[in-house]
Amino acid sequence: xxxxxxxxxxxxxxxxxxxxxxxxxxxxxxxxxxxxxxxxxxxxxxxxxxxxxxxxxxxxxxxxxxxxxxxxxxxxxxxxxxxxxxxxxxxxxxxxxxxxxxxxxxxxxxxxxxxxxxxxxxxxxxxxxxxxxxxxxxxxxxxxxxxxxxxxxxxxxxxxxxxxxxxxxxxxxxxxxxxxxxxxxxxxxxxxxxxxxxxxxxxxxxxxxxxxxxxxxxxxxxxxxxxxxxxxxxxxxxxxxxxxxxxxxxxxxxxxxxxxxxxxxxxxxxxxxxxxxxxxxxxxxxxxxxxxxxxxxxxxxxxxxxxxxxxxxxxxxxxxxxxxxxxxxxxxxxxxxxx
Amino acid sequence: xxxxxxxxxxxxxxxxxxxxxxxxxxxxxxxxxxxxxxxxxxxxxxxxxxxxxxxxxxxxxxxxxxxxxxxxxxxxxxxxxxxxxxxxxxxxxxxxxxxxxxxxxxxxxxxxxxxxxxxxxxxxxxxxxxxxxxxxxxxxxxxxxxxxxxxxxxxxxxxxxxxxxxxxxxxxxxxxxxxxxxxxxxxxxxxxxxxxxxxxxxxxxxxxxxxxxxxxxxxxxxxxxxxxxxxxxxxxxxxxxxxxxxxxxxxxxxxxxxxxxxxxxxxxxxxxxxxxxxxxxxxxxxxxxxxxxxxxxxxxxxxxxxxxxxxxxxxxxxxxxxxxxxxxxxxxxxxxxxx
DNA sequence: TCCTCCTACGTCAACGTTGACGTAACCAGT
DNA sequence: ACTGGTTACGTCAACGTTGACGTAGGAGGA
Numbered sequence: 001x002x003x004x005x006x007x008x009x010x011x012x013x014x015x016x017x018x019x020x021x022x023x024x025x026x027x028x029x030x031x032x033x034x035x036x037x038x039x040x041x042x043x044x045x046x047x048x049x050x051x052x053x054x055x056x057x058x059x060x061x062x063x064x065x066x067x068x069x070x071x072x073x074x075x076x077x078x079x080x081x082x083x084x085x086x087x088x089x090x091x092x093x094x095x096x097x098x099x100x101x102x103x104x105x106x107x108x109x110x111x112x113x114x115x116x117x118x119x120x121x122x123x124x125x126x127x128x129x130x131x132x133x134x135x136x137x138x139x140x141x142x143x144x145x146x147x148x149x150x151x152x153x154x155x156x157x158x159x160x161x162x163x164x165x166x167x168x169x170x171x172x173x174x175x176x177x178x179x180x181x182x183x184x185x186x187x188x189x190x191x192x193x194x195x196x197x198x199x200x201x202x203x204x205x206x207x208x209x210x211x212x213x214x215x216x217x218x219x220x221x222x223x224x225x226x227x228x229x230x231x232x233x234x235x236x237x238x239x240x241x242x243x244x245x246x247x248x249x250x251x252x253x254x255x256x257x258x259x260x261x262x263x264x265x266x267x268x269x270x271x272x273x274x275x276x277x278x279x280x281x282x283x284x285x286x287x288x289x290x291x292x293x294x295x296x297x298x299x300x301x302x303x304x305x306x307x308x309x310x311x312x313x314x315x316x317x318x319x320x321x322x323x324x325x326x327x328x329x330x331x332x333x334x335x336x337x338x339x
Numbered sequence: 340x341x342x343x344x345x346x347x348x349x350x351x352x353x354x355x356x357x358x359x360x361x362x363x364x365x366x367x368x369x370x371x372x373x374x375x376x377x378x379x380x381x382x383x384x385x386x387x388x389x390x391x392x393x394x395x396x397x398x399x400x401x402x403x404x405x406x407x408x409x410x411x412x413x414x415x416x417x418x419x420x421x422x423x424x425x426x427x428x429x430x431x432x433x434x435x436x437x438x439x440x441x442x443x444x445x446x447x448x449x450x451x452x453x454x455x456x457x458x459x460x461x462x463x464x465x466x467x468x469x470x471x472x473x474x475x476x477x478x479x480x481x482x483x484x485x486x487x488x489x490x491x492x493x494x495x496x497x498x499x500x501x502x503x504x505x506x507x508x509x510x511x512x513x514x515x516x517x518x519x520x521x522x523x524x525x526x527x528x529x530x531x532x533x534x535x536x537x538x539x540x541x542x543x544x545x546x547x548x549x550x551x552x553x554x555x556x557x558x559x560x561x562x563x564x565x566x567x568x569x570x571x572x573x574x575x576x577x578x579x580x581x582x583x584x585x586x587x588x589x590x591x592x593x594x595x596x597x598x599x600x601x602x603x604x605x606x607x608x609x610x611x612x613x614x615x616x617x618x619x620x621x622x623x624x625x626x627x628x629x630x631x632x633x634x635x636x637x638x639x640x641x642x643x644x645x646x647x648x649x650x651x652x653x654x655x656x657x658x659x660x661x662x663x664x665x666x667x668x669x670x671x672x673x674x675x676x677x678x
Numbered sequence: 679t680c681c682t683c684c685t686a687c688g689t690c691a692a693c694g695t696t697g698a699c700g701t702a703a704c705c706a707g708t
Numbered sequence: 709a710c711t712g713g714t715t716a717c718g719t720c721a722a723c724g725t726t727g728a729c730g731t732a733g734g735a736g737g738a
Contacts, residue, residue, distance in 0.1 A: 004484050006461075008694055019718050024696060032716060049483065054459045055394040055405065056694035060723050066394065068439070068460065076428060079620070082421035089415060089442060098456050100407070101440045103428060117437050120393045121407065122345075144388065145343050260624060281418070282621045285599065347724055358688050363726060371686060395724035399693050 007048040016044035027052055058122070069308060070118035070126040071101045072111060080253065080278060080297065081129070084151060087301020088127055095309055097124070104131055106192075112137040119146065125308040127151055132194030147311035151304045153196040154321055161307045163322045165295040167200035167277075168207070170326040171251065174275040174293055175208025177328065178247040181337050183273060187220040187238050187245035189231060189259060191252040198223065201251040201277055220245050231258025239266060246338035247273035253280055260286065275334040284331055291334025295326045346387040355383035366391055397461070408647060409457035409465040410440045411450060419592065419617060419636065420468070423490060426640020427466055434648055436463070443470055445531075451476040458485065464647040466490055471533030486650035490643045492535040493660055500646045502661045504634045506539035506616075507546070509665040510590065513614040513632055514547025516667065517586040520676050522612060526559035526577045526584035528570060528598060530591040537562065540590040540616055559584050570597025578605060585677035586612035592619055599625065614673040623670055630673025638663045 009023040016023065018037055025033045026041040033041070044050075058066045071088055073081040081103075089099050100123060104111035111131045115138070118126060125147035130138055139157040142148050150162040178186050188205045191198045202223065209216055219241055222234040231250070235258060238245055248263075250256040256276030263269040270288065279294040303322050328334075348362040355362065357376055364372045365380040372380070383389075397405045410427055412420040420442075428438050439462060443450035450470045454477070457465060464486035469477055478496040481487050489501040517525050527544045530537045541562065548555055558580055561573040570589070574597060577584055587602075589595040595615030602608040609627065618633040642661050667673075 006483075010694080020694090021696075021719080022717065025717090028696090034716060037716080051455070051458055053398075053461060053694055055461055056398050056723090057696075058723095059392075059395050059398060059693095059725090060695045060697080062697070062723095064723085066460075075425070077418075077422045077425035079416075079418060079421075082418075082424075083416045085421075085440070086414070086416035086442060089440070093441075096456075098439050098441065098453075098460065100437050101424070101428070102432075102437065103425060114437075116390070117435075119390055121405075121437065122392060122394055144345075257621065257624070264624070280620070282596065282619070282625070285596070285603070285625055286621070287626045349724080359724090360689080360726075361687065364687090367726090373686060376686080392724055395693090396726075397693095398695090398723095399725045399727080401693095401727070403693085 006053070007050045008053070009050070011048055012041060012044045012050045015048060016040045064122065065124050065312075066122050067096055068098050068100055068121070068123050069305075069312075070114075070121075070123040070128075071099050072104055072114050072118070072126060072128045073101070074104055074106050074129050074131070076101055076103045078253075079280060080295075083297040084129075084301045084304075087298045088305045091302050091305035091309075097309075104129070106131045108133060108137070115141050119144075124312045125149075127304045127308055129153060130155065132192055132196075147308050149304045149307045149311075151300060159319055161311065161320050161322075163300055163304045163307065163324065164197075165300065165324050165326045167197050167326075168204035170293045170328065171201040171204025171249070171277065172208040172211065173204075173328055174277070174334070175205050175249055176212055177330075177334060178249065178273055178275060179208065179212035179214060181247075181273065181335060183247040183338050184214055185217060185220060185243055185245040186214070186247045186249060188222065189225060189234055189238070189248060189250045189255050190221075190223040191225060191255060193223045198251060205249055205251070225252075225255050225258075228254050228258040228261075231255040232262050235259045235262040239263075239268065239272075245272070247336075248275075250274065250276045252276075253278040256280070256290065256292070260290065269333075271336065271339060273334055273336040273338075275328075279329065286333075288333045288336070289331035291331045292329050293326050294329045296324050299324045345392070346389045347392070348389070350387055351380060351383045351389045354387060355379045403461065404463050404651075405461050406435055407437050407439055407460070407462050408644075408651075409453075409460075409462040409467075410438050411443055411453050411457070411465060411467045412440070413443055413445050413468050413470070415440055415442045417592075418619060419634075422636040423468075423640045423643075426637045427644045430641050430644035430648075436648075443468070445470045447472060447476065454480050458483075464488075464651045466643045466647055468492060469494065471531055471535075486647050488643045488646045488650075490639060498658055500650065500659050500661070502639055502643045502646065502663065503536075504639065504663050504665045506536050506665075507543040509632045509667065510540040510543025510588070510616065511547040511550065512543075512667055513616070513673070514544050514588055515551055516669075516673060517588065517612055517614060518547065518551035518553060520586075520612065520674060522586040522677050523553055524556060524559060524582055524584040525553070525586045525588060527561065528564060528573055528577070528587060528589045528594050529560075529562040530564060530594060532562045537590060544588055544590070564591075564594050564597075567593050567597040567600075570594040571601050574598045574601040578602075578607065578611070584611070586675075587614075589613065589615045591615075592617040595619070595629065595631070599629065608672070610675065610678060612673055612675040612677075614667075618668065625672075627672045627675070628670035630670045631668050632665050633668045634665045635663050 009020045013020045013023045026038050102114040108131050127149050129152045135156050142160050154162040225231045225234050250259050276292045279292045283290040348359045352359045352362045365377050441453040447470050466488050468491045474495050481499050493501040564570045564573050589598045615631045618631045622629040
């Protein structure tokens, strides 16, 4: 509507009849301004509706902080990602830091572009969920000195902090529980194998089988399931195998839901056991309620944020790989015994 | 790790043996640089790893654009909010614009603070889900000329674009459908009445009753249910009334889930009809699948983003209140007949 | 041949702010 | 009265970039 120019320190200074520098001092609460001048400047700022320009300020200041961090996740509308974003945001707020958020959709070129955009805006640091495959862009960015923390997936290069959950251990635990209930034919359904998390969960599955003294049936392993449709198709195929698996371990959110749908459609949901990695809303309301490995998402986000902020503050201790424990939430579907 | 200074145009200029201005021209693809100079500058920029500083650029440029918009929602981890954020983000990406996101938690002071933070960073515009109650802070911001679009809830002040869904009409439709299935005692469970959406949905409920020739039973109306717990308590109370409502209209996401839980606990889920406002993941997997009024969240977000961008580009046509139609998704729970 | 116009540069100042430093006034201590 | 220190300001330049404008040299026309 109006094309009013934002008032600047100059305007305030003129109105308060002081120098620009004095306005700066008052605005930043620095000493060197008498009480009556402070009052005059405050009044002038108020009547003009003055608000400091952080971009100008950070350009000039020696630390060059923009009080902004970048968050680059796979898909901000995914419940895991958005919960993580929220956790990072909350922690950032404590530092007066705002969050520039973007979705990379697991596309290297998108991630690269967004990385560039963030760099161009001179964010103080980044929290990144790396896309699968090459991490060259991330590494380059990191090598320029940008404080960066990887979440959910660790870096394939060195010198960078990361925060992940107990993917392998918790997967092993899930499989062991299935085995302890008497299952011998336990299928694995997983996400893209380019993702570190998928690989880890698969390794955990293998370890679980081994520990339980079970033999791997290759025909019960389906990986690289992108999205619910692929998961449904794979589940259907698995259930056609002979002997049919009596338990499923689904290594990701959407895969779990897809598998559930098929089990339900075939009326096997009360007979085939299911444990999923990643909790999801309403898992407890389903029928049977779904047993899952639950990540502590707030803890993941908080930890990631704390790590970036420490680096931003100049912490130069060796890189950390923080691991946040996940828990097996027993709700019913994972406690079904074989027929 | 390194405290390398980011290279600037000066550095590039020095290496390419041209003036800073020429570097600027090359970087921005402006005419006035010969092909061989362009190549020299490009090479220099590449070897130094130069990246333009958008904050400095936007400070100096006449349009002062930061290529960043602010998004202020209630809770970014809420599925509705995060889906909306994603839609805005996608639209913003087309314009090369990044999104600064924050959660106001429906707290006026938090909203005010975040608004301030965004203003301080000189975002080009804002997409805001207003907190309930007074909108003074928003109005002030708007009156300064900041391009702003309200989503989900319209402004209580004039001169500002907004995008909402057909809260009232769709609620009426839902109630009418319940009535058409023979229900006469239809309960209403709603969110905080300070929220415009809640009021509208309640009005739609009243209109639905009226159109169906049903009399309002005040004892079947529960509003101001904050969170799932309150919703559960209210549902329990309602189911104790005599005569018991044979259908529930739950006017919000979490309320719907709370009501579902209680119905399930009392084993009434197959006997009491339920229609909820707002779809939620897995609603189709419940038992019975939940009939809901589904908002077109991507359309809401896209439209909101388009409106801000139009205003940012200088569009001065009168403010728009865009309404995106919601649809009734019949899944079963809303098609149960009274006993 | 001279004048004009265009192209490819360069110079300068400014965007809004703050670091470095200067200075006038005042106070305490001797 | 003089020194030394402190307080409360002010002046100046710079952060990295771009708008406004200047200029040298060549092309083109009369």
